[in-house]
Amino acid sequence: MKLLRYGRAGQEKPGLLDAQGVLRDVSQLVADWCGAELAPEKLALLRDHQLEALPAVAAGERLGCPVARVGKIVCVGLNYADHAAETGAAAPAEPVLFMKAVTAIGGPADAVQIPPGAAKVDWEVELGIVIGSRATRVAEAQALEHVAGYVLANDVSERAWQMERGGTWDKGKSHDSFAPLGPWLVTADEVSDPHRIALWLEVNGRRMQNGNTSNFIFGVPKLISYISRFMTLEAGDVILTGTPAGVGLGQKPEPVFLKPGDVMRLGADGLGEQRLVCVAV
Template sequence: MKILRVGPPGREKPAVLDSSGNMRDVSDLVDDWDGLALSDAVFAQLRKVDLATLPMLPAASRIGPCVADVGKFICIGLNYADHAAETGAEVPAEPVVFFKATSAICGPNDNLEIPRKSEKTDWEVELGIVIGKHTKYVSEEDAMDHIAGYCVVHDVSERAFQLEGTGQWVKGKSADTFGPIGPWLVTRDEITDPQNLTMWLDVNGEAMQRGSTSTMIFGVAHIVSYLSQFMSLQPGDVISTGTPPGVGLSRTPPLYLKAGDTVTLGIQGLGDQRQVCINA
């Protein structure tokens, strides 16, 4: 099942994608796609519904973030061996964990704001994990049962804010619009192997990132289990799992986003995003 949220910012309706790719309004059945609704029980009930009987939303409607009221936006850094190599970093012995502010979350096709004083806004296509139930001290063997589904995440980063000052990476990761998620959340039953998905990102039609989740250092189950040893994970929490090589920071010379640029990205089976860059 592919679930999404459709409508103007702050007034999105919960929806489901039918077999023909039409967006069907499920607001009479679900209040919103927040943590309360991201359960196997809710998904099972919806699978019994004839989607053709539900109202169809206009194809041109804005698509919002696929999850509402995200509690935690957790990220894993340097999680692809080839990306760590291109940045000159050592392969980490355990997952590198940082946070993005949830206020960075936006729709998959919303404008991407270049922050004031930014000269090094960069791109990163990433696989997102969405938690489906309370997760604490979970084993790696049981971790997959705690996942509601997967989505595309664009982990936009301002490298000077992230790396050239004092403090943590969160400063370079949290500007408004730096966290497009969606277009939809694909429930875990539709993704048989999250460790074998192709990923891509283009800027102005030029290929920048080409990769696969098969080169992740720490896989999905390990990440969920690992994080749950340090904090409880709640339904609706989003985990962004790292990026393959091809970021602007590592090009020679480095290349960064500017107003007027268009970024397109996607992951196999999870849909595509498109953002036009504007000045904040």
């Protein structure tokens, strides 16, 4: 299934796309796509429901982040060897982890802010993992049992704040609008192999990133198991799995960064597309 949330920011309702691509309101069945509603067994029950009988939603509604009340966003850095190389870093021996503030979350067509003083805002198309049930110190063999589904993500980053201001990466990753997610969450049963997903990103019509999750350094079970050793993962938490080569920082002969008016388009196999306009704030 493809789970969505639609409506004005802060007032979204739960929905899904039926087999014909019609957006249906599911608020009579679930309060929202969060917490226990994302458990694999709950999603399995919903699959058996007569979805075509649910109310259709009028065209043109804004889509928000497909997951409500995200508890935390755990990010993995340098998880593609080609991206590590373009940044001048060695491939890591263990996953590189950092956090992204949940206040950065936006929808798949919301504006991306270029904050005051920001001069090196960059793009990163990524596969996001949405956790469906609590995971604490899980083994790799059981890790996928805790996955509700997968989502398209853009790990927008201010590189100067990330790399030139001291401390950890988090402050370069967490400004409002720096975590567009969606358009939908594809449930795990419809993703046969999360390690065979092509993903891409364009800026102003120019293709900048072409990648595939087959080039992960650390795969999905490894990441879930590894992260769950250091923190409990709760239903609705999101893991961003890293980005392939082609970010602005790695462009030759000079880096290229986003400015107001730039338009990003990005997509991934089966996970839909985003269109994001950059605006000054």
